[in-house]
Amino acid sequence: MSNPERPELAGNQPPLNYPRYVSTQLRFPSRPLIRLPESLSDLNAPVYGWWPIGEADTDLTRHHASEPQGERIIVAGRLLDEDARPISGALIELWQANAAGRYRHQRDDHPAPLDPNFTGAGRAITDSKGRYRFTTIKPGAYPWRNHDNAWRPAHIHFSVFGQDFRTRLVTQMYFPGDPLFAYDPMLLSIHDEEARQRLVSRFDLSLTKPEWALGYAFDIVVRGRNATPFEERV
Numbered sequence: 001m002s003n004p005e006r007p008e009l010a011g012n013q014p015p016l017n018y019p020r021y022v023s024t025q026l027r028f029p030s031r032p033l034i035r036l037p038e039s040l041s042d043l044n045a046p047v048y049g050w051w052p053i054g055e056a057d058t059d060l061t062r063h064h065a066s067e068p069q070g071e072r073i074i075v076a077g078r079l080l081d082e083d084a085r086p087i088s089g090a091l092i093e094l095w096q097a098n099a100a101g102r103y104r105h106q107r108d109d110h111p112a113p114l115d116p117n118f119t120g121a122g123r124a125i126t127d128s129k130g131r132y133r134f135t136t137i138k139p140g141a142y143p144w145r146n147h148d149n150a151w152r153p154a155h156i157h158f159s160v161f162g163q164d165f166r167t168r169l170v171t172q173m174y175f176p177g178d179p180l181f182a183y184d185p186m187l188l189s190i191h192d193e194e195a196r197q198r199l200v201s202r203f204d205l206s207l208t209k210p211e212w213a214l215g216y217a218f219d220i221v222v223r224g225r226n227a228t229p230f231e232e233r234v
C-alpha cells in the first residue's frame, strides 16, 4: 500500500505491504486510514523521556561495569527538515543488536552470545544545530527467518520524536559496503536506489577518535524529497 496522501513519496518510502518482507502482510492497514483530529492538548503533550539526558545515555559502552565486546564506533549526524534547516531539541533514541548480532530481548533466540556489558539502547537530544552523537559498538548481522537463509545487514534502529506522540518517526541506519544489502527485503522494499542510499551511513574519518573508535555519519531528514525513508509512515 502506498501513501495516498503523499504521492510524491512513492518510490522513496517503503510500501506498507511488501510481500517479500513477509510480516508486513500481517500488519499493514487493510482499511482506509482515519485522520485523528488534532487538539491543543496533543501538541503540548509531553513526549517520552524529557527528563535530563546525561552523558551515559549517549555512550552505550558505559552502561555496565565493563566495556562491551566489539568494534567501538561513534555515530553522529544532524536532524534536518526539508530545507536542510536543523531541528533542535528533538529526542533521538536508538537500539541495536550486540557485536554478535543478538538483541537483549526475550524474543531473540538467535544462538549468538549475549554480552553482559551491552544493553543496546541510547537516547540523545539534538543540539541547537540539530546535531546528535552516540558512542556504541558496531552491531553484527543476524538471521530473521523472513525467508530461507535470511540475514539482516548490520543496522541500528533510530526513532525521532517531534513535539507530540504522533510525530514519531522510526528508521534504520546501515553501514557502507554491506554485502547483505542485495538480499534484504526490508531495504529493497524502498524502490528508489537514492532513497535506499540515504539509509546507509558514511564512514567519516573526522568522526573517528585515534586509538579509540571509528566514526560514521548519518543525517536524518524528516520531510521532503530528500527525506530519510521511514518505517510504516502513514
Ligand SMILES: [Fe+2]
Residues within 6 Å of the ligand: 097, 152, 155, 157
Ligand atoms: Fe534490528
